[in-house]
Amino acid sequence: MSVALNGIKVLDLSRVLAGPWATMTLGDLGADVLKIEQPGTGDDTRTWMPPAVEGVSTYYLGANRNKKSVAIDIGKPEGRDLIIELAKKSDVLIENFRPASLKKFKLTYDDLKDINPRLIYCSISGYGRGHELEERPGYDFIIQAESGFMSITGEKDGEPMRLGVAFIDLISGMNAVQAILAALFMRERTGKGQWLDISLTDSAMFMLANVASGHLNTGREALRYGNAHPSIVPYQLFDCVDGRIALAVGNDEQFRRFCKIIGLPDLAMDERFVTNKGRTEARDELLPIIEDKLRDRKLHELLAELRAVGVPAGELRTVGQAFASDVAILRDTVVSVPSERIGTFRSVRSPLRMSESPFAPPTLPPEVGEHTRQVLQAELDLSADRVDQLLEMGVVAGIPATTRK
Template sequence: MGAVLDGIKVLDLSRVLAGPWATMTLGDLGAEIWKIEQPGAGDDTRGWMPPSVEGISTYYLGANRNKKSLAVDIGRPEGREIIIELARKADILVENFRPASLRKFKLTYEDLKAINPRLIVCSISGYGRGHELEERPGYDFIIQAESGFMAITGERDGEPMRLGVAFIDLVTGMNAVQAVLAALYMRERTGEGQWLDIGLNDSALFLLANVASGYLNTGKEHGRYGNAHPSIAPYQIFACSDGRIAIAVGTEEQFRRFCRVIGLAHLSDDPRYATNRKRTEHRDTLLPLLEQHFASLSLPALLAELRAASVPAGEVRSVGQALTSDIAALRQSVVSVPAPTIGSFRSVRSPLRMSASPSREPTPPPAIGQHTDAVLAEHLGLGPEQIERLRSSGAIG
């Protein structure tokens, strides 16, 4: 059996991260992705470096496997006509244009629905569509600040901090995939496509999860706790004599086992620390005591003993250590395929593991316009002379 989205065609008019992350995931699931890029420049992330390999941005490489690149100038009438004809053939269209640009190019959902009623159109934007702020551009960093995430990230008395990756972009891409798959299922029942309005700000607020619930139901702000947890203790990083360890003790039984393993069994009998609530209330006395004790312990032996006792614990690793770890090897998390321009292309395997319809083996991210001629010939039936005429006019690159 093939990949679950074999035969599904995606017209990708998005760029940077949220949209390309969504279409890359659809490509992992077997869909054919037609990535439209401006001739010459291409996706913005092609220029985001360092780091790079053989002059190619690793940022671009990280979000664009399993795609076919077409260099089409959508600003030219002939270029727009190519987009229209591809939309007629596609099942899904993903875009992150501003609404004014969509109206200018006559690529609104209503325009596209008229030519392909079965088309599912996924619009990704910073703040959603259909209101006075729909034209405001959305950037992950800004929305991390605006959504409250930076206010709850960082040391208690330090500056608000962003997360180390553009996680709101990534989650928005994942939300887009969920919506697309649901729309495909609905189309099987109704025969019609629909419009999906996916916003970064919506994704960020939803991702606040228990923090949002806490504020909405108590009116209390969350604040910053560094690596600690506001509702669970001990739940943070401790420095051992030869490394750092992350501890997550969520139950009373785990706390008893934890205290026994580290050689402080008496703490579990102390009434100040008998329950999780009491431990969080008395964290100011508990945590300094633990920090002092951990400084004398060796990380490898401690980690082995905690895991043997089923106490949640892990070594604080670098990215390189994580990607070469035992669990990454067991799960075959890193995949490598030949790539003409860089020798081999390495990436992290899709986390979507399905027994009957495995993800597609990755193909390297394409060069700008690498598949223009092939896609136009196969799906629009254009011959060499027609393609050359379009290239001469500047409509394609």
């Protein structure tokens, strides 16, 4: 973890992916993250397997490093009281409950802002809050379908497809982090916290980017192009003798260099293909020519030649090949720490590289309630006997009284 957010306390009432992704990022940056989980079951993703290692879901492992797990039964008044006491001492609270549940538990922003005016309260939901759809549950796959993303993903004449990871959840988590950091900065000037309303739908629509701009300003429906690009040609995968190459020829000068490398310099002079606009409009004529020429080329020889003249190109890799690649090794992309339960915990190093805030090796994703006793005693000044009592009542879960030192 980093030292950037040392001293910032985060109360994580979220589960599954968008919220945990946000809190993991804050933990990577050095914040102290308390992950509140239901006793016994914990986060939903603990049961999402395969894949798993030694019975532990790798899905859960992928979004929960650098956190402490506190198992509290939110359905019991004593449990809610504990959460409220923790909220009093927190800088940030992140939740993804339905509004009706928050009102029932008296854990809304309005409930907590008076007892902690500096609290930054971040709500993550499928459709946002404050309207008739606020109770509708939000799932990444559903939002991918509803937002139009699936309609532009997949082969031209094939089925609409979702992206291979729950990227709207991930982007929503990233948006939450951006908003939280901005709110922390604003709090430095005003002394006040605020409520942040982050929705998967908003994130998805915003991520449509150039596709959204194209539709909003022309009225045209976007189409699917498979791996090709609606506005740049050539920009897709091509077959070589021993693999597949990804090309992203982004301007006319790159196209001239590309044509020279593949032995077709006159192609760049053809009036149909001189400009990117022309190439895009005449893609059905141009692409078969390129496909035929590249089919007999050796992948790595072609890559070396293209990279030497500044034409963007790469090889199609599997996930395993990507993590074994030269760039992954040069960037120390994979970080490993020993784990008693699974042997070695491996995860992807944070992409936030900061010269004055170095990252330490991550702490392991916690077991359900692993830190319950530690947190309740350290943060709320509860006695060991009181924690034992709460354990026996089933209000919290963690280390049994009989094993307490």
